[in-house]
Amino acid sequence: MRRVKNIGYDDDDWGDDWGGGYSAAPKKNKPKAKSAAPKGAAKATAKSSAAPDAAPAKSKPAVKTSTLEELKLALKPADLSDSAVEKALIEHGSAVEDAFLALLAQAVESGSWVKSEPVVQEPAKEPQAENEEKSYPKKKAKEEKETNKCSEEKTMKEERADKCEKPNKSAAQVSGAPASAEVEAEQVSETAPTASVATDQRPCISLVVIGHVDAGKSTLMGHLLCLVGEVSSKQLHKFEKESKQIGKASFAYAWVLDEGDDERERGVTIDVCVKHFSTKSRRFTILDAPGHRDFVPNMVQGAVQADVALLVTDVSHFEAGFERGGQTKEHLQLVRALGISHVVIAINKLDTVDWSQDVYENIKSRVEAFVLGPDCGFKASSLTFVPLSGFTGENMLERKAEQLSWWNGPTLIEALDKIPLPVRPASSGPLRIPIADVYKSGANVVVSGKVESGSLSVGQKVLVLPSNEQAPVKSLQSGNQVVRSASVGDYLDSVIIALEPQFASIGGALCDPKHPLAVVDAFQAQILVFDVDVPIMRGQQFMCYLHVEALTATVAKLEKLIVKGKPQEKRPKCLQKGNIAIVQLRVNRKVCVEPKPKDGVPTSFGRLVLRDRGSTVAAGVVLAAATA
Numbered sequence: 001m002r003r004v005k006n007i008g009y010d011d012d013d014w015g016d017d018w019g020g021g022y023s024a025a026p027k028k029n030k031p032k033a034k035s036a037a038p039k040g041a042a043k044a045t046a047k048s049s050a051a052p053d054a055a056p057a058k059s060k061p062a063v064k065t066s067t068l069e070e071l072k073l074a075l076k077p078a079d080l081s082d083s084a085v086e087k088a089l090i091e092h093g094s095a096v097e098d099a100f101l102a103l104l105a106q107a108v109e110s111g112s113w114v115k116s117e118p119v120v121q122e123p124a125k126e127p128q129a130e131n132e133e134k135s136y137p138k139k140k141a142k143e144e145k146e147t148n149k150c151s152e153e154k155t156m157k158e159e160r161a162d163k164c165e166k167p168n169k170s171a172a173q174v175s176g177a178p179a180s181a182e183v184e185a186e187q188v189s190e191t192a193p194t195a196s197v198a199t200d201q202r203p204c205i206s207l208v209v210i211g212h213v214d215a216g217k218s219t220l221m222g223h224l225l226c227l228v229g230e231v232s233s234k235q236l237h238k239f240e241k242e243s244k245q246i247g248k249a250s251f252a253y254a255w256v257l258d259e260g261d262d263e264r265e266r267g268v269t270i271d272v273c274v275k276h277f278s279t280k281s282r283r284f285t286i287l288d289a290p291g292h293r294d295f296v297p298n299m300v301q302g303a304v305q306a307d308v309a310l311l312v313t314d315v316s317h318f319e320a321g322f323e324r325g326g327q328t329k330e331h332l333q334l335v336r337a338l339g340i341s342h343v344v345i346a347i348n349k350l351d352t353v354d355w356s357q358d359v360y361e362n363i364k365s366r367v368e369a370f371v372l373g374p375d376c377g378f379k380a381s382s383l384t385f386v387p388l389s390g391f392t393g394e395n396m397l398e399r400k401a402e403q404l405s406w407w408n409g410p411t412l413i414e415a416l417d418k419i420p421l422p423v424r425p426a427s428s429g430p431l432r433i434p435i436a437d438v439y440k441s442g443a444n445v446v447v448s449g450k451v452e453s454g455s456l457s458v459g460q461k462v463l464v465l466p467s468n469e470q471a472p473v474k475s476l477q478s479g480n481q482v483v484r485s486a487s488v489g490d491y492l493d494s495v496i497i498a499l500e501p502q503f504a505s506i507g508g509a510l511c512d513p514k515h516p517l518a519v520v521d522a523f524q525a526q527i528l529v530f531d532v533d534v535p536i537m538r539g540q541q542f543m544c545y546l547h548v549e550a551l552t553a554t555v556a557k558l559e560k561l562i563v564k565g566k567p568q569e570k571r572p573k574c575l576q577k578g579n580i581a582i583v584q585l586r587v588n589r590k591v592c593v594e595p596k597p598k599d600g601v602p603t604s605f606g607r608l609v610l611r612d613r614g615s616t617v618a619a620g621v622v623l624a625a626a627t628a
């Protein structure tokens with residue numbers, strides 16, 4: 001276990017905060033005053049709980065009627081019979097939480113929970129007061145999110161300071177989730193399972209934002225989040241005021257994503273920050289990566305979770321970012337090696353060159369030549385260029401400046417909305433989620449990460465690797481909403497699992513207990529060698545980035561060279577730039593891997609990058625999980 005955050009809940013908090021559903025009754029033995037259940041249902045509960053008092057002569061029921069009714073309400077989509085609920089309550093000695101989880105798991109397994117429609121009532125059919133009551137927890141959570149921001153930031157800053165000192169110490173320091181973990185947990189806990197369920201059918205795309213340091217990535221994304229309404233004007237005003245106070249006024253938009261104290265003081269992104277927004281036809285998870293060369297490992301851990309990339313290039317310092325030593329080319333090569341095939345290229349800071357079309361065309365042609373060339377290998381049809389200014393906001397949501405009248409192409413938001421859906425493993429495949437972050441929540445553990453394959457529902461049992469523990473999922477949150485299930489491609493900000501926190505760790509995985517991932521310390525991989533100063537030899541050590549894990553890898557064997565797609569007979573003695581080879585790698589600790597399927601898309605458990613002394617030397621896929 002490398003890093004677990006305590007977000008300050010204990011079991012009692014969970015019980016109380018789950019609203020009128022399953023948690024109100026167990027501890028206090030009476031229904032909660034403010035229930036998230038529909039009003040009609042609340043009336044029914046009140047009536048039924050009054051009944052036993054009115055009929056004293058009758059024998060006492062085995063379980064409390066009010067508890068039974070409340071459980072039925074919380075599990076309404078599964079349409080359970082009284083006897084089934086009563087049986088579960090008796091079996092669990094009236095422990096309502098346990099009975100709820102058991103029934104939920106049964107319902108999910110039988111398919112009745114997932115298939116049923118969300119139980120959010122038609123607003124038109126509901127009395128006004130009830131609507132207000134139902135929306136209260138969500139509204140309250142949102143308000144709290146705003147007001148709690150400062151205290152959250154404080155905790156985060158301490159975390160960040162720790163991370164900053166040792167940037168490579170943990171595998172995935174994805175920062176968006178930690179920032180809001182406490183509030184997210186509150187949102188989850190305040191909402192009964194039937195009250196707030198995301199029904200957004202738009203596909204979810206993970207977008208990694210890459211480019212050289214100071215290219216304007218965080219400013220562009222921060223400004224975009226403000227324009228689409230994900231950041232309130234109050235919050236932005238706060239960032240403007242505070243950034244001005246420390247002499248970093250130009251970083252106000254970047255502060256939307258650069259949340260750490262050290263990031264704000266230095267004016268650089270260190271950790272990948274995760275945020276969400278939507279366009280007309282897509283939901284996006286932004287992974288804002290750092291551009292500084294010292295933080296390439298963090299960038300890789302963001303890129304490995306992404307479907308598409310947004311490259312930001314700075315027209316005012318283009319050469320520094322593009323030529324040797326700049327990160328533009330390395331980032332492009334890395335995302336390509338990690339399986340990303342579509343890139344939106346933002347030619348940024350055009351305000352600094354008076355919106356010059358010549359400058360735009362010149363930079364576009366140079367980037368295009370590299371991206372389509374042999375070092376990168378993207379297809380022309382997979383590129384979209386957008387001239388803009390992330391600072392002024394020009395050509396992001398709309399085009400206003402007269403100087404940009406020469407541009408007839410898309411705005412940034414139009415380009416993002418038209419991104420083709422990535423080819424992914426089927427949602428019917430086995431569940432796989434790399435654990436990008438872990439927090440402690442009393443006796444539960446909260447993890448975050450992208451669903452790489454399969455799907456996940458509340459109540460479903462998952463296998464947590466490498467600890468090999470099984471536990472049910474208590475709740476899910478994705479894109480700032482409580483959801484009942486998630487599918488391949490969705491980024492889950494929190495998966496609350498009824499499991500002791502020490503059993504989940506960053507770099508581990510959640511998977512289908514019937515189809516577990518292999519956990520190995522050696523594997524066979526096919527790699528493509530990049531621009532290396534010294535040829536790769538047997539016995540050489542590298543940093544190996546495999547999904548969200550960072551490990552030390554030793555080349556145990558150079559097995560075969562592959563020339564024009566054909567494996568050669570003779571074993572290679574060393575590997576040079578451009579070589580494709582099959583090698584055996586031994587890593588310093590057990591890691592979850594999934595070999596690339598013969599005909600299909602590898603998950604991030606099958607993709608790796610090798611780096612040495614600050615440079616990327618190779619990238620590839622896992623072929624077999626066999627130990628050497």
Ligand SMILES: Nc1nc2c(ncn2[C@@H]2O[C@H](COP(=O)(O)OP(=O)(O)OP(=O)(O)O)[C@@H](O)[C@H]2O)c(=O)[nH]1
Binds near residue numbers: 269
């Ligand atoms: N004039 C102008 N300045 C910009 C623009 N976009 C960003 N900047 C400035 O560029 C500086 C760096 O911006 P950031 O957004 O932090 O850059 P970044 O690419 O996120 O940097 P790292 O994450 O550290 O790699 C800030 O001072 C911004 O105000 C732009 O469109 N025009």
Ligand SMILES: [Mg+2]
Binds near residue numbers: 218254258289291
């Ligand atoms: Mg940044």
